[in-house]
Amino acid sequence: MPLPSILANKKLFLLLACLFLFPSQGLAHKIRVFAWVSGDTVTVESGFADNRPLIKGEITVIDNKKGTVLLQGIGDENGIFTFAVPDQARAEASDLLIIVSGGEGHQNQWLIPATEYLPQGDGSTPETMPSLPPAASPASSAEVDNSKLKQLIAEVLEEQLAPIRRSLAKAEEKKPTINDILGGIGYLIGLAGLAAWLKNRRPKGQQDK
Amino acid sequence: MHISEGVLTAPVLIGGAVLTAVGTTVGLKKLDYDRIMTVSLLSAAFFVASLIHVPVGPGSVHLLLGGLLGLLLGWGAFPAIVVALLLQAVFFQYGGIVVLGVNGFNIGGPAVLCGLSLRPLLKGSKKQGMTAGFLAGCCSMLLSALLMAGALFFSDQGFLHAAVILLTSHLPVMLIEGLITMFVVGFLARVQPEILSLDTRK
Numbered sequence: 001m002p003l004p005s006i007l008a009n010k011k012l013f014l015l016l017a018c019l020f021l022f023p024s025q026g027l028a029h030k031i032r033v034f035a036w037v038s039g040d041t042v043t044v045e046s047g048f049a050d051n052r053p054l055i056k057g058e059i060t061v062i063d064n065k066k067g068t069v070l071l072q073g074i075g076d077e078n079g080i081f082t083f084a085v086p087d088q089a090r091a092e093a094s095d096l097l098i099i100v101s102g103g104e105g106h107q108n109q110w111l112i113p114a115t116e117y118l119p120q121g122d123g124s125t126p127e128t129m130p131s132l133p134p135a136a137s138p139a140s141s142a143e144v145d146n147s148k149l150k151q152l153i154a155e156v157l158e159e160q161l162a163p164i165r166r167s168l169a170k171a172e173e174k175k176p177t178i179n180d181i182l183g184g185i186g187y188l189i190g191l192a193g194l195a196a197w198l199k200n201r202r203p204k205g206q207q208d209k
Numbered sequence: 210m211h212i213s214e215g216v217l218t219a220p221v222l223i224g225g226a227v228l229t230a231v232g233t234t235v236g237l238k239k240l241d242y243d244r245i246m247t248v249s250l251l252s253a254a255f256f257v258a259s260l261i262h263v264p265v266g267p268g269s270v271h272l273l274l275g276g277l278l279g280l281l282l283g284w285g286a287f288p289a290i291v292v293a294l295l296l297q298a299v300f301f302q303y304g305g306i307v308v309l310g311v312n313g314f315n316i317g318g319p320a321v322l323c324g325l326s327l328r329p330l331l332k333g334s335k336k337q338g339m340t341a342g343f344l345a346g347c348c349s350m351l352l353s354a355l356l357m358a359g360a361l362f363f364s365d366q367g368f369l370h371a372a373v374i375l376l377t378s379h380l381p382v383m384l385i386e387g388l389i390t391m392f393v394v395g396f397l398a399r400v401q402p403e404i405l406s407l408d409t410r411k
Contacts, residue, residue, distance in 0.1 A: 030213075107213045183300060192248065
C-alpha cells in the first residue's frame with residue numbers, strides 16, 4: 001500500500017504537512033454581505049471573509065415577496081452601497097433581499113425583513129391610533145409625542161446598534177476551522193477505507209454462492 | 210474557482226450534473242483499487258489546497274491542484290475532485306450542493322484531460338516530466354477558468370466581463386499552480402517514482 005510508504009518517506013510527509021499547515025492563512029473566497037437600516041436608507045457592506053472589501057460588486061435588491069428586482073447598483077471602492085428604501089417595497093411591506101455578486105460566480109445575499117425599515121408597529125395601529133381620539137386633545141398630543149419619541153429612539157438606537165450588529169455579523173461568519181479541515185480529511189480517508197472494504201468483500205460474496 | 214449557489218440557471222446546472230455524473234462513473238470504473246489510498250490522499254490535498262489563496266486585484270484566487278490530480282490519477286481524478294468539492298461545499302460553504310455538478314465538471318474535466326494528454330511525457334526524461342507537470346497545472350486551471358466563464362455566459366452573467374476577470378485574475382495563480390505541480394512531480398519522480406508510474410501501465 002502506498003500510505004505506509006508515503007508516511008515512511010520523511011520528505012514527502014513534510015510536503016504534505018506543509019500543504020495542511022497553509023490553511024492558517026484563512027479564506028477569501030466567499031463573499032460576506034452585511035446590510036443595515038438607519039432611517040430611510042439601507043447600507044450594504046460587502047467584502048471577502050478576510051475583511052478585504054469587495055470593490056465594485058454588483059448589488060441587486062429584490063422584493064422577496066414577488067421576486068421582482070427593485071433596484072440595482074454597484075458598490076464603491078470600500079464595498080459600501082447605500083440606497084433609499086424603495087417606495088414600492090414600503091407600500092407593500094415586503095422584505096428586501098439583497099444579492100451581492102462578485103462577477104466571477106461568487107455571490108451571497110442578505111435579507112432585510114420589512115419590520116426593520118418600517119416604523120415600529122406600522123401595520124395598522126399607529127395609523128389608527130392618532131385618528132381614534134381626536135376629541136381628547138391633551139391625551140392625543142401626548143400619544144403623538146410618545147409615538148414620535150418612540151420613532152426617534154428607534155432611529156438613534158438603530159444608529160448606535162449598527163456597528164454592533166456589524167461585528168456580530170462578522171463574528172457569525174463561518175470560517176473553516178481546523179475541525180472542518182481535519183473532518184474533511186477524515187471523511188476522505190474513511191471513504192477510501194469503505195471503498196477498499198467493499199472491494200475486498202466482493203470475492204467472498206461470490207464464493208458464498 | 211467555485212461558482213456560488215444561485216448564480217447559474219437550471220439548464221447549466223443540469224448539464225453540469227449530467228457531465229459530472231458521467232465523469233465520476235467512468236472515473237470509478239477505471240479506478241485501480243490498489244491505489245485507493247493515493248486517490249484519497251490526493252483528494253485530501255485538493256480539499257485543503259482551496260484554502261491557500263493568493264490575493265489578486267479586487268478578488269482572490271486559490272490553488273486547485275487539479276492538474277496534479279489529473280497527472281497522477283488519470284480518470285480517477287474525477288471522483289477524487291467531486292468528493293473533495295462536496296466536502297468543501299459542506300464544510301467551507303465553497304460552491305454548493307446544487308452547483309456541485311457544474312463545479313465538478315469545470316475542475317474535474319480539465320484535470321482529467323490535461324492529465325491523460327500529458328502523462329506520456331512523465332515516462333520520458335526528467336525535464337519532460339517537469340514540463341508535463343508545469344503544463345498540467347497551468348492548462349488545467351486555464352481550461353477551468355474558461356469553462357467557468359462559459360457556465361456564467363450560459364446563465365447570462367456576461368461572458369466577456371467574467372472571462373476577462375477570470376482569466377486575468379487566474380494568470381498569476383496559473384503560473385504558481387504550474388510551478389507547484391512541476392515541483393511536486395519532480396519531487397515524486399525522485400523519491401516516489403512508483404506513484405508516477407503505477408498508473409501508466411493502463
